[in-house]
Amino acid sequence: MLSRRATRLAIVLAAATSLVLGLWELSSSGRKPSLRPGTEVFAVDPDLVLEVSYRQGPVRMTAHRRQQGAPFILIFGEQGRSRPSSCLAGPGFAKVLKELTSLKLQRTLTAREEEEFFRSKPLSSWGELVIRDTSTLAPFRARVLPAPGPAAGTLVHFQGITYLVALQGEVFNLISGGCKALGIPDGPPVRR
Numbered sequence: 001m002l003s004r005r006a007t008r009l010a011i012v013l014a015a016a017t018s019l020v021l022g023l024w025e026l027s028s029s030g031r032k033p034s035l036r037p038g039t040e041v042f043a044v045d046p047d048l049v050l051e052v053s054y055r056q057g058p059v060r061m062t063a064h065r066r067q068q069g070a071p072f073i074l075i076f077g078e079q080g081r082s083r084p085s086s087c088l089a090g091p092g093f094a095k096v097l098k099e100l101t102s103l104k105l106q107r108t109l110t111a112r113e114e115e116e117f118f119r120s121k122p123l124s125s126w127g128e129l130v131i132r133d134t135s136t137l138a139p140f141r142a143r144v145l146p147a148p149g150p151a152a153g154t155l156v157h158f159q160g161i162t163y164l165v166a167l168q169g170e171v172f173n174l175i176s177g178g179c180k181a182l183g184i185p186d187g188p189p190v191r192r
Contacts, residue, residue: 087183
C-alpha cells in the first residue's frame with residue numbers, strides 16, 4: 001500500500017502530465033487559446049511604464065522617463081525631417097498611455113481571417129509597439145493596425161496570435177500629431 005505522500009505525488013504527477021499533454025495537443029492542433037471578450041490581452045499600470053515606442057511608416061515616437069513618477073519626454077522623428085522634435089508629455093500623452101496599457105479583447109481572429117488579412121496587409125506593414133515597465137520582464141512587443149471602420153478597434157499581433165482589441169484608431173492619430181497633440185500646450189521644446 002502506498003503512503004499518503006506517495007499517493008499525493010502520483011496525483012500531482014498525473015495532473016501535471018495531463019496539463020502538459022493538453023497544452024501540447026492545443027499547440028500542435030493549431031487551435032488558439034480561447035479568451036472571453038473583455039479580457040485584457042495586455043495590461044500594465046501606466047504609473048509603472050518607463051518607455052513607449054511606436055513606429056509606423058514615417059512616424060516614430062519614443063516616450064521615456066528615467067524612473068517611475070518622473071515626467072515623460074517625447075521624441076518624434078519623421079522621414080524627411082533633419083531633426084526630431086521633443087517635448088514634455090502633456091494630457092494628450094496621458095490619454096494615449098492609458099489606452100495603450102489596457103488592451104481589452106473584442107475577439108480573436110481565426111486562422112483563415114489572419115491569412116486573408118496578412119495577404120492584403122502583411123505584418124511588416126503594421127505599426128510596431130513596444131512598452132517597457134519597471135519590472136524585470138521583457139518589454140511588451142506587438143504589431144498593431146487600426147481595423148477598418150469608424151469604431152472598429154485595433155488589430156494586435158503578438159506571440160503568434162492576432163486579437164481585435166478595444167483600442168480606437170484615434171490613439172494613432174494623436175501619436176501622429178506629435179508634440180502639438182501630446183506635449184504640454186505651449187511648453188518649450190526639450191533639450192536632450
